[in-house]
Amino acid sequence: xxxxxxxxxxxxxxxxxxxxxxxxxxxxxxxxxxxxxxxxxxxxxxxxxxxxxxxxxxxxxxxxxxxxxxxxxxxxxxxxxxxxxxxxxxxxxxxxxxxxxxxxxxxxxx
Numbered sequence: 001x002x003x004x005x006x007x008x009x010x011x012x013x014x015x016x017x018x019x020x021x022x023x024x025x026x027x028x029x030x031x032x033x034x035x036x037x038x039x040x041x042x043x044x045x046x047x048x049x050x051x052x053x054x055x056x057x058x059x060x061x062x063x064x065x066x067x068x069x070x071x072x073x074x075x076x077x078x079x080x081x082x083x084x085x086x087x088x089x090x091x092x093x094x095x096x097x098x099x100x101x102x103x104x105x106x107x108x109x110x
Contacts, residue, residue, distance in 0.1 A: 003083040010072040024077050031070040038063040 001009075014021055022030070041058050044051040075082045101107055 003086060004081065006068070007072050007076055007082060010069060011076050014073070014076075021073055021077050024074065027070055027074050027077065031067065031074065034063065034066045034070055038067060 021027070038060065041055060041060055041063060043049050044055055045060075072082070074080075075085075
């Protein structure tokens, strides 16, 4: 599935099941909330915090999909083609950072 197809799929779901999009500001807030939920799991599962028993069943993939869902909603609302935006961003990073990371001594293998 392409990013564009994902945007179309979300748009169709909103139109058939969701009544309408939440406002852009509400979706931005929801996106922040979803990122926080993923961050909590990551900090406890891979970071220094201990994982609570109630967190052990949480699915990182599902949390990432929640983030993607809301981002796709925002892209649709703001008339952003994420496929095009991603490719342009990829090219920008490639040109800007072509040697930056290779020359970073912090990233060299130990």
